[in-house]
Amino acid sequence: MPGAIKMRRAEGEDPLSLLLTPPIDETHEEREQRLQREAEAVRVSEGIDEVIQRERDALKNQKVLKMLLLGQSESGKSTTLKNIQMIQAPDTWHAERSSWRVIVQLNLVRAVNTMLEALSSAMADGGSGSPTAEHPYLPQSFSTPQLPSDGQDDLDFASSTTPSSPTLSYQPLQFTDAHLSLKLRLGPLRRVEADLKKFLGAASEEVTESSLQGDYSSLAATPFDYPGQPSSSGKHREFAVRSHNAWKSTIMNDVQHDALRPTSPNNNATDVISALRDDMMALWRDDCVLELLRRRKIVLEDSEEYFLHHLPRIASRSYEPTDDDVIRARIRTLGVQEYHIPFQTAKPSNIVPLGTEWRIFDVGGARTTRHAWLPYFDDVQAILFLAPISCFDEKLAEDRRVNRLKDSVILWKSIVGSKLLENCTIILFLNKCDLLKKKLDSGVMVNRFIPRYGQRENNSYTFSKYIKEKFKEYMREYSPKARQFYGFFTSAIDTRATATTLASIQDSILQAHLQEALI
Ligand SMILES: Nc1nc2c(ncn2[C@@H]2O[C@H](COP(=O)(O)OP(=O)(O)OP(=O)(O)O)[C@@H](O)[C@H]2O)c(=O)[nH]1
Numbered sequence: 001m002p003g004a005i006k007m008r009r010a011e012g013e014d015p016l017s018l019l020l021t022p023p024i025d026e027t028h029e030e031r032e033q034r035l036q037r038e039a040e041a042v043r044v045s046e047g048i049d050e051v052i053q054r055e056r057d058a059l060k061n062q063k064v065l066k067m068l069l070l071g072q073s074e075s076g077k078s079t080t081l082k083n084i085q086m087i088q089a090p091d092t093w094h095a096e097r098s099s100w101r102v103i104v105q106l107n108l109v110r111a112v113n114t115m116l117e118a119l120s121s122a123m124a125d126g127g128s129g130s131p132t133a134e135h136p137y138l139p140q141s142f143s144t145p146q147l148p149s150d151g152q153d154d155l156d157f158a159s160s161t162t163p164s165s166p167t168l169s170y171q172p173l174q175f176t177d178a179h180l181s182l183k184l185r186l187g188p189l190r191r192v193e194a195d196l197k198k199f200l201g202a203a204s205e206e207v208t209e210s211s212l213q214g215d216y217s218s219l220a221a222t223p224f225d226y227p228g229q230p231s232s233s234g235k236h237r238e239f240a241v242r243s244h245n246a247w248k249s250t251i252m253n254d255v256q257h258d259a260l261r262p263t264s265p266n267n268n269a270t271d272v273i274s275a276l277r278d279d280m281m282a283l284w285r286d287d288c289v290l291e292l293l294r295r296r297k298i299v300l301e302d303s304e305e306y307f308l309h310h311l312p313r314i315a316s317r318s319y320e321p322t323d324d325d326v327i328r329a330r331i332r333t334l335g336v337q338e339y340h341i342p343f344q345t346a347k348p349s350n351i352v353p354l355g356t357e358w359r360i361f362d363v364g365g366a367r368t369t370r371h372a373w374l375p376y377f378d379d380v381q382a383i384l385f386l387a388p389i390s391c392f393d394e395k396l397a398e399d400r401r402v403n404r405l406k407d408s409v410i411l412w413k414s415i416v417g418s419k420l421l422e423n424c425t426i427i428l429f430l431n432k433c434d435l436l437k438k439k440l441d442s443g444v445m446v447n448r449f450i451p452r453y454g455q456r457e458n459n460s461y462t463f464s465k466y467i468k469e470k471f472k473e474y475m476r477e478y479s480p481k482a483r484q485f486y487g488f489f490t491s492a493i494d495t496r497a498t499a500t501t502l503a504s505i506q507d508s509i510l511q512a513h514l515q516e517a518l519i
């Protein structure tokens with residue numbers, strides 16, 4: 001038959017090779033035509049490859065790595081984000097540094113006012129200084145109502161009815177006229193705190209049980225629990241805010257117009273704070289006041305202590321925040337904040353395409369705001385989960401029935417167990433290791449709060465290893481499919497060590513993830 005292709009046939013030869021094999025009796029002319037056809041096919045195929053490559057390059061150039069920072073309130077999410085900004089976006093970091101002055105001032109004034117309140121009430125009740133006050137950072141034995149049991153947890157936290165310390169009777173504290181005049185002179189700081197809070201907006205107020213007025217219906221333990229309808233017109237429910245920090249824009253705006261507005265709240269605050277510097281120092285160094293705090297078990301936050309320690313430098317008209325001040329400054333995150341940070345590596349990388357950026361979402365961690373996380377779980381590539389390890393003996397500020405470490409465990413199980421997040425790389429930061437060491441070195445016993453910890457050594461090394469193993473087990477047990485466990489011990493205030501940890505995460509885990517995504 002003319003034109004029929006006669007081919008060699010061999011048993012087991014695959015059909016594609018058969019098709020490409022030239023006929024046995026191919027003429028010279030047929031061969032020329034065939035070669036021309038093949039060359040044309042190669043040309044077309046190479047053209048297609050080129051287009052695909054161009055598209056891939058374009059895609060690579062827009063590559064975005066989406067990462068969520070998750071964890072309970074005050075776990076250190078925003079502090080970790082600050083560490084990332086410091087390394088990856090130093091220009092923005094430096095440009096925004098002075099805007100943190102107001103937050104530092106608020107943190108300082110809040111700490112002084114906490115001491116002043118204690119002093120006022122102790123002076124009013126004759127200086128007894130007995131442990132009467134409720135404070136968010138009281139250890140768990142000073143607790144409010146019990147939660148209904150939510151099942152046996154193998155970490156087995158002690159119930160919040162752990163016996164409290166025996167009631168101690170103290171000698172009354174000897175307050176003098178000097179205390180009275182200190183209290184009066186420092187009175188204007190209450191006004192300064194109120195003004196700064198008004199200026200900074202809702203983020204400057206912590207979510208506490210008293211701010212919820214006992215209404216727990218707006219609280220959700222995990223992002224998958226839909227909170228009930230709050231009784232009082234939904235005012236405690238927080239919504240997702242997909243923007244830059246509102247307070248930052250307010251400050252930047254204020255800074256630009258400061259010269260025109262000598263009465264701006266920040267200028268007033270700076271004036272009052274610098275005028276009262278010596279009195280604040282006298283209060284913070286007063287033995288009687290320190291004893292009062294001890295008796296009332298009022299534990300200032302670590303950052304508040306840091307700012308009090310640096311009071312002479314901060315309470316000055318020319319005060320400019322340092323990097324460490326910014327890292328320590330506390331303002332809670334409202335809703336969900338989105339950041340675009342260019343991806344930088346120490347050495348040129350052929351894995352990470354030029355133009356790649358991090359899209360990082362920093363969320364508010366209080367139980368009032370966790371429902372707002374859910375819409376951000378779509379197509380997320382990495383989650384940095386922050387669990388403060390030092391707070392095994394503390395309660396959530398927004399719900400004093402819940403142990404903080406237990407809350408982190410509940411949250412961790414829900415995140416690693418989510419089908420929606422099954423392809424996501426999850427990295428655990430067991431944070432606040434510095435505070436854990438301080439706490440255990442001061443003699444706080446873990447087994448009082450976690451009875452199953454038993455007679456293991458009461459030191460930070462043994463305890464942190466124990467907790468890391470637990471989180472790893474929960475990941476293994478709850479993940480819908482097998483995934484790698486990445487767990488790190490961190491102290492987010494230690495910027496150098498955190499930089500090393502972040503670099504190792506970026507270089508090993510996320511780059512691998514990105515490479516996979518591009519194949
Ligand atoms: N000592 C110590 N303090 C830390 C550490 N990490 C964070 N902090 C401090 O803890 C406070 C709370 O940290 P944030 O980063 O604001 O907490 P967050 O998780 O963003 O909290 P929300 O925005 O409320 O969800 C800040 O004052 C930080 O300086 C740490 O490892 N050690």
Ligand SMILES: [Mg+2]
Nearest residue numbers: 077078332333
């Ligand atoms: Mg935050």
